[in-house]
Amino acid sequence: MIINSFFYFIIAGLCEIGGGYLVWLWLREGKSPVFALVGSALLTVYGFVATKQPANFGRAYAAYGGVFIILSIIWGWKVDGVAPDKFDWLGASIVFVGVLTMMYTPRN
Numbered sequence: 001m002i003i004n005s006f007f008y009f010i011i012a013g014l015c016e017i018g019g020g021y022l023v024w025l026w027l028r029e030g031k032s033p034v035f036a037l038v039g040s041a042l043l044t045v046y047g048f049v050a051t052k053q054p055a056n057f058g059r060a061y062a063a064y065g066g067v068f069i070i071l072s073i074i075w076g077w078k079v080d081g082v083a084p085d086k087f088d089w090l091g092a093s094i095v096f097v098g099v100l101t102m103m104y105t106p107r108n
Contacts (some may be wrong), residue, residue: 001054002104008052009064013071015046021079059102066099 018095022039025031053060070092084092 005053005055005103008049009067010071012046012049012064013067015042015049016068017071017075019043019046021075055103063099063103066095066102069095 002056010032019039022031022035024039026033026035026039050064050068053064054061073084073088073092077084
């Protein structure tokens, strides 16, 4: 169950960040409108993938926010070439502990 949940978080994150990035490139960098169309499609796919989480809406989306932060740091590093510093990694670590706590702590 946890592996499936992580999988959905990563796929949803890549769809949202990738989709947003393509729209960004279209609007800010003057790329082809095709970037906007593909980006919009990815953002729509994100909305569907996120529903696969086993938790309720509020918990899943709150935890997803943490995953989004982590994936955004990695995206900026690997795609935009902006290396995270130690404070980025510290913040991402704190967020990751929060995601694990919210999503995977056993409840009564």
